[in-house]
Amino acid sequence: MIDPPETVRSTGGPKTARSTAAIVTALILAECVSAFEAGMIFIALPRFGEIFGAPAATTGWAVTAYMLVAATAALVGGRLGDLHGRKRVLIAVMLLSAAGSLLSVAGDSMGAIIAGRGVQGVAGAILPLCYGLAREALPPGAVSLAVGFISGAALLAGAGGSLIAGVLLDVADWHMIFVFAAVLAVVASTGAAAALPPSPPSGRLHRFDYLGAALLTPGSTALLYGMTQGPRWGWTSPGVLAFIAAGLAILTGWAVWELRCPDPLVDLRVLADRRMALNLIALSVLALGPVGAVQIVTPMILQSPESLPVGLGMSATVTGLVAGFGALVGFAASPVAGLVAGRWGGRTAFLAGAALFALANLLMLLGHRSLPVMIAVFAVGAVATAFAYTGYPKIVIESVPEEVTSVTTGVLSTARQAFSAVGVAIVSVLLSLSTVPGTTSPTLPSFTLAVGWFIGCSLVVAVLCVFIGRPPATASGSAAGAPAALA
Template sequence: MKQTADPSRATRVIAVLALAGTTAAIMQTLVTPLLPRLPGLLDTTPSNATWIVTATLLVSAVCVPVTGRLGDLLGKRRMLLACSVPLIVGSVVCALSSTVIPMIVGRGLQGMGMGMVPLGIALLRDVVPQEKLSSSIALVSASMGIGGGLGLPLAAAIAQYADWRVLFWGSAALAVLIAGLVLAVVPDVPATARGQRFDLVGALGLGAGLVCLLLGISKGADWGWGSAPTLGLFVAAVVLLLAWGAWEIRTTDPLVDLRSTARPRVLLTNTASIFTSFAMYASMLVLPQLLQFPAATGYGLGQSMLAAGLWMAPGGIMMMLISPLGGKLSDAKGPKVTLISGALVIAAGYGVSLMLMGSAWGIMLAVMVINSGVGLAYGSIPALIMSSVPRSETAAANGFNTLMRSLGTSVGAAVIGLLLAHLTTASRDGRSLTSEAGFRTALGVGIAMAVVAVAIAAVIPAVRAALQGDGPQSDEQPRSAGAGEPAHSL
């Protein structure tokens, strides 16, 4: 359809969808400053308190692919509004909680709303003018990182200077605001897969397999990597996911079209996403700890939690500034070049961190470089995905890619946590602390993961021919980054 879009309305839609993604990311990092205090606040053990984080991870991993597919079937705007409901309810439940079980339930409900980001990215393909598509995809895709970068110091400040419940009342208010803005600004476009059926068996099978896999990854360090529960979960994950794959190939309207996912372009992009997310999350685990480690160690910088968050905050700002520039680069050179460039910048940022880890200014500079690379990489990945799948699979394909990113962060958290826990030194009072070598090794792993992402991205093939109607576009021309002309104008 010929574009007759209103540029000002397109800008408002992009802003609302970016704010929705940022809000979803803030929900994920909301409890990070509270973790040391949660056992006392909720009268529970430290082990039980970690479920407050794990619940969000597990529920979001299960729900994101499902909400993506429902977006294709029922309409993306409708599912954006649906995602805002558990965000609101979950935030209120957390704000009212005095014990750990309601808090876990509330955090699980918040996890149900994480599908906002892939839904928003997919909706852009339908409603944003072609000339704005690449930059808008980049901004909305990077909003998860932006929210994490900006949300952490904000949450730390509120936790330090106000009642901790304010965090959750504030998140509930944000979710209400997002729902209102979606209703007022985002147009309702026809569902791209209307008439197809929802794959309930596939949703249950994928959910069960993911719960086993991610629970084993997130709890392996606590339970023991060789323990019966951990090994049992991994075995169950393999069996369930293989059975799920066999079902998806045979069913008529699958939750995830594995034939599309197996295309080299999609498969390699999803694989690169895993390593890019691993590299991104490693910095979020290592650098704040370096900032807060006791100065008496000789390599820690002795910063408070709030100060550490403020030193990290410019990274989120850089991601916000760089992601639209990544869209322009995708228009000029193609999203593959942008992904390679982003992963190279991430590796360079880790190099900066190794050279300048002895100062807070150096760590801030490293975070700014790393997050600039993340902004480039995260903005290009959805463009690569959407240029490779039909319009009827846009939201489902983005949901599956978001799942791959979550898998990368989960594996990254487990591997980096294992390194930091085992490469230790004894403090003067006899405590076991992560050694300088442990931090340097973890940062070196970050470089390695970024380099692997570069190598994978380098062999992503170009799309040589477009499918008729709604299929992929060539990656060799500027319009490729947008993955096809939007079907509905604003």
Template sequence: MSAPADPQTPTARALRRPGFAAIVSVLILAEIVSAFELSMMYVTLPTLIKDFQADANTVVWVVTAYLLVSASAGVMGGRFGDMYGRRKVLVVVLIIAGAGSLVSLLGGSLGMIILGRAIQGVAGAVMGLAFGLAREHLKEERIPVGVSMIGASALIAGAGGAFLAGFMIDAYSWHGIFAFAAVLAIIAAIATWLVIPRDTVVKNHEKPDYLGSLLLPIAVSAILLGLSRSSKTGFASIEFIGLMGAGVAVTLLWVWWELRVESPIVNLRMFKNRQIALVMTATVLAALGPLGGMAVPSQMVMQYPTATGFGLGFTATAAGLFSFATALLGYFFSPLGGRLAHRYGARVVFIAGLVLMALVIPVILLTFGNAVMFVVAMSLNSIGIALTYGALPNVLIEAVPQTHTSETAGTNTMVRNVGQSAASAIGAYILASHQNPTTTVVAQEGISWAYIVVLVFAVLSVLVALMMCRSPVPWVPESVAERDARRGRTDKMPANAG
């Protein structure tokens, strides 16, 4: 009779290893927490203004506070995950996000809601960690499909989150949103702890980059705050120039430090790799364009009355349902995008998604007032977004070692957040300049110009993506010893050598 298998042997551990569906489902659940927490507050703004008798500039901080923390958390969470274990860091992030929801729920004041939203912002680290865990634990041939599904889940979770938040407000109050978010985050943390295999990261003795971790959120916060306020203050105001100048100055200091420190929070040398640099550039342009600039003018087209000549007369509920339906349609294409990426390369799928998003904009511009054509265009746009989100992490994975997956994905998340924030500011500035001061209605010309700016950035993103390599040269991080040798600071070589 053979002896029972040792529960600690590799064979026994392999038998307990969860399958593709279990791992991807848990990581999608974690990403849904992040996407829901981002989208849930947009629909809540009018209710908070009414309940707390506050002005819009104050209440909008429930969104701004989240974005400020989220942009930096994406980078820092990814880096810490690569260093100390992605599963462990993801669980901590989800617990902190849940705690932030409880602070907003129980605080009883607008200030406490904003504080809780800032704490929730750590959920910005989820996507990078999820991509790293997928690459770490899925079979190689299943990684493109799994990563595509996780990436595209942000699309459907964002649209569904806005609809669910609106329903909760109507049925209960804004308190229900934070209660739901807290429960969802805790469930995701427990599921991650129980289902995702233990971290395989080998412990190292690298010192955390505390100064870089401090400078990065200061730089990002100043830039995002300046952009978010620009629609009110204007681009020529002292406030905008001061915030942007401070952000740029701290950014330059941060870059100088990151190039000198032994274990940077963001390894900026990755941008020497052609593929990574082009992917990041295409991401910024797409965020400035269709990924970040389509939502506001499209909502106006849907909800403005038909008498304007371009509006479709949808109610707010109908517009929310439409957005959710198109997002769901796009998500159905995410597995196909992953399979196509595995067969033809992620670059092809990435470009296809960008091209599709660019093509729908002229359709909208040329068919204002036609509900059928708008529905077709926005459906194709959602498919393009799903393909782009799904292919983006796969494009990075092709050029990044497994040990730096979460760090690179987190950096990409930060880049995308900054681009989307800038897109919102640019769009708001254009629309406000074509707004009737008496009726507050935006003229068709303003809507058209907002779409045209989106189209310009969409075309630029396609052109940059076309420059990407079909077979990229992977980035090989430089070791500390190699860096010391290159700088001429190594003392291992004898003085009379050579």
């Protein structure tokens, strides 16, 4: 049944009476915008190369431009939401991402697509804003379940992005991918405006840290760009080393400024808390391993020819269906992850996710020659993602004041993207250490080494979760309160 409307007060101010189910639905729809935009582009890259005569190095910028903007938007957008009201900023971000989609359509060129994707990248702020709104607008007992649903929606929409994009490419043309993204963003904005309660600015935050944002943007962009270009240019190339060094130097100056600023963009002292520090490290290690780089390995297993040491010879359609099935299983598990996080705390959900990641990759190591086993790998991995992506933001909710929830989860989102880029580079090197003569496909020892890396990272995360400890007894929406029903 649906919870009756209620008004709850917390440190962030009054929570207006609204239907819990309506609020959660609006937040799920909003996160679908971000996840769809992140996943929709990959399947279209080869088509862009054909239509515009662009090399892979150029079409790849449709991914890179989005990622670079999204990494900064997660922090800046989260801080603006904490400062000016999360609902207002969430709607603005979604409408701006819709404008980016329309820019790609109207420009009708590879350059316009890249520019539009850069504007779409502001959607990187959506997930931190949704986590903050869940804590701000919902009764404490419903927060964990809402976080689970939001995380599950990210998983489902991300997988659906490639599937829907593929269908639209086959039945229409590439323009319709961006039209669909724009319509989805407008619909989600309308839903947020109607269902979410008013979101007042935080009374404890007084001004926006413009210098912090000015330093963060070029610093994070240079660092991430250097990481993404490492596999192409070579990790010892002057260009890669220059970008990484410049990024680290600027971010060091940014950190010094943030520690001295009375109203910083990010309160780095919050991250000095033991639970938050371990949470950040655990998420970063997870991104180094099974979260990011596994997307290189699983399609390779399914689509490589059976004649190779690693390959099942499946079509792209079958690969998409297997990934879609896994995403559905992960979404179905998301309320369970929310219930676990609500009853036993975020670290328990995160620990369960890490253990399931280890299991999924062990299955992949032992059964990569079997399609049924690989289907199980996708399903277990999706459930692991649902638990981990519910656990880490719940630890934030348990550990920081409500008014900095969005910007703090934004820090973790940015770290996840940065370390995912590093993880992709590491696994690419591991897979290339030994290749089948005359091909770029890895030998069985190289494949085993890469999957062993995933398992090792998963186990390290599990150990870190043990040391995170139990949530404070007074945490809002923590284990002390039973999750409220959404429907």
